[in-house]
Amino acid sequence: MKLSLLFFTALVYSFSPLVHAADMKIYHWVDxxxxxxxSDTAVPGTEEIDVKNNNLLSTGKKDSDQTDAIASELNIDDEDSxxxxxxxxxxxxxDDKPLRSNDGTIDIHVKTEPEKENTHRLQLYLDGKKLxxxxxxxxxxxxxxxxxxxxxxxxxxxEDGKVLAKTQVVTVHLQRTGKK
Structure with missing residues (x-):
């Protein structure tokens, strides 16, 4: 009897997080x-989200209607972002400094603010032409x-090749020794 009571108690405690998961509150904010x-913790400026936990899984692709429905439930709108x-x-x-490089190498370092995403690319131009x-x-x-x-x-x-930003134009005076 004691063993079955111990087993039953362990079983109840093992499922208790699943019961309480439905009662959890989720908060959303934009920095x-x-x-x-x-987050599950409220901070100033957060909005509580009503989560409907139906414990359903889908292996099919989501279409845009489903995505729009989810976004509207979460009050997320691309136009408001x-x-x-x-x-x-x-x-x-x-800029406008001489650069000594006998092999004709120019090293260019670029800083972006905010830091660029991994899907973004940098295109180098030399004298107005893509390099x-x-x-x-x-x-x-x-x-x-x-x-x-x-x-x-x-x-x-x-990622689509659209220009997000351009740097200033830097003038470089490349010096290299000529061949004799």
């Missing part, structure tokens, strides 16, 4: 960078560039 956050404005700056090389293909790394290298004055600029692109 100053426009990112949505969810703040648009993130990016700024991009070339931090190296310095190479867009890349993820904020450090780029132009190789075998002729000596002389050149204009460098970088564009920040989203």
């Amino acid at each position: 100053e960078n426009g990112k949505s956050h969810f 703040p648009v993130i404005t990016y700024q991009a700056t070339i931090t190296a090389p310095e 190479g293909s867009p890349q993820i790394s904020p450090t780029m290298r132009a190789l075998n560039i002729d000596r002389g004055t050149h204009q460098v600029q970088v564009e920040l692109l989203d």
